[in-house]
Amino acid sequence: MADPAGSSVPPQPAAKHENGNVESAANGRGAPQKESKANAKPASQRPRKPNYAKIHAQPLPIVTHPLPAFVPHNPLSLLRIAYLICSQYFNPPASHPPKRHVAYLSYETRSVHVTDPASVRALWEQGFFGKGSLSRSEPTWLDREKHRRGVESGQIKAEDYTNKRRQERREMKNERARKEREALEEQLRKEGKLVDESTLESAAQESSAAATLASETPGQDSESLTSAEKSANALKELALDEPVQNEEHLQLSLEEAFFLTYSLGVLEVVAARTKKTVEPLQLFQLCRSLSYFPPSSALQVRPDDPFLLKYVVYHHFRSLGWVVRDGVKFSVDYMIYNRGPVFSHAEFAVQIVPSYSDPHWKGQEKKEMSPWWWLHCVNRVQSQVLKTLVLVYVEVPPPIEGPVKDIGEFLGRYKVREFVLKRWVANRMRG
Known part of the structure; x- marks a missing residue:
């Protein structure tokens, strides 16, 4: 709109305050706008998950x-x-690493230990072999220890999530118990079964007076407590100054170690006592012996040895592309994953069942079979954790005469049959 003099009023520039906010000149009240994004407090971002x-x-x-x-x-x-x-x-390209991974056979734990950090990461990241001796599965003790001491901040591990959930569950239970106790006291007070309020107030005053007197008269207990706190803080500072040593190793089962040594040829097993390399045929005999408790010293190969049955099934599923992990947590022999435990939960639970269908075993002593109620218990556990139970029948061949000379020929005599079993509930399976 033009003024009486005929000249239009030029637009005034926007006024800029010291804090960087810009307010429009057209707004006569000069209402400040929202703070700029530069001055806004940065929101705490959660660390990204690994790829x-x-x-x-x-x-x-x-x-x-x-x-x-x-x-x-x-x-x-x-x-x-x-x-x-x-x-x-x-010019064939190399498929194996230039140097084999070194592991040590432990007779005490009946397992194989890998101590080299590079080999530990390689075996875990390329096939999910073994577990950390101080971790649930992936060897993350060193990272968690550094994170606990404040040396470095990294990704939150599975153990940290578990401890957090346990702490929250413990606090929730304490809060629930407190509310129930208060409700019970209130109910008893209404019914007249508790002492009157005047008695409670007098008792509270006496206890507060005693507490005040004790606080005004410091004794030896407070001095000892202060000295203990100082010594604890000194020890904590000393521990933070020291470098964190990795005390964790990768623990391989006998089946995993033999698969990496014999089938893939990427692992070199060394005897912890003699420091000598254990050849595949010798490792085969040691694994058979250590599969018994106490270890067996029999030279004759039994076709239904625990190690043989478990390794045949392990090799079977590994050759089909499955990731095989121990299933003792869910009362089975193995858990098999499609890609690995970091991608999804296990879809199937594998239970090994030896089958003596060969004519050689007729009329001979066999291993005692599990009762029917045991199968129902295992199947119920798998249904509760949303997994499918797979019964793997291993056809046990007749024994051979003499020692094993060719491992491949000996293992080729075994046959594997898979049988999927699901728990049928009438109320849930109705259409």
Whole structure:
């Protein structure tokens, strides 16, 4: 709108205050706008999760070189495949690491220990082999210890989440118990079964007076408590100054160690007592012996040895691409994962059942079979944790004469049959 003099009023520039806020000149009241994003308090961001797809890209600790896909409508793809076949034939690429991982056989724990940090990470990230001796599964004790001491801040581990949930559950139970106690006292007070309020007030005054007198007269207890706190703080500062030593190792089961040694050839097992390398055939005999408790010294190979049955099933599922982990937590022999425990929960629980269907075992003494109620208990446990029970029947072959000379030929005599079992509940399975 023009003024009486005929000149229009030019727009005034926006006024800028010291705090950086800009207010419009058209707003006569000069209402300040919201604070700028630069002055806003930065929100605490949760640390990003690791890229597990990249970390666990290799399903096994070996490198595979697959051929490219053949495209029928693109003849050049056939030339590319032929070129790669010829190049790999004359100059085959290496599939195994340049140096095998070293592990130590422990007779006391009946397991194999890997102590080298690089080998520990490689075996865990490439196939989820073993477990940390001080962790639930992945060896993360060193990171958790550094995080506890405040040396460095990293990703929150599974053990930290578990401790947090336990603390919250404990506080919730204490709060619930307190409310129940208060409600009970209130009910008893209404019914006249408690002392009157005047008696309670007098008792409270006496206790407060005694507490005040004790606080005004410091004794030896407070001095000893102060000295104990000082010594504890000094020890804590000394512990923070010292470098954190990794006290954790990777613990492999006998089946995992033999699979890495014999089938893949990426692990070298050394006897902890003699410091000598254990050959695959010798390791085979040691694993058979350690599968019994106490360890057996029999030289004759029994076809239904616990190690043989478990390794046949372990090798079977590993060859099919499954990640096999121990299943003692869920009362079974194995848990099998599609990709690994960091991606999803186990879908199937495997229970090994030896089958003596060969004519050789007729009329001979067999192992005692589990009762029917045991099977129902195991199946109920799996249904509660949303897993499917798989009964794996291992056909036990007749024994051989003499020692085992060819491991591959000996293991080829076993056959595996899978039987899926589900718990059927009438109320839940209705359509």
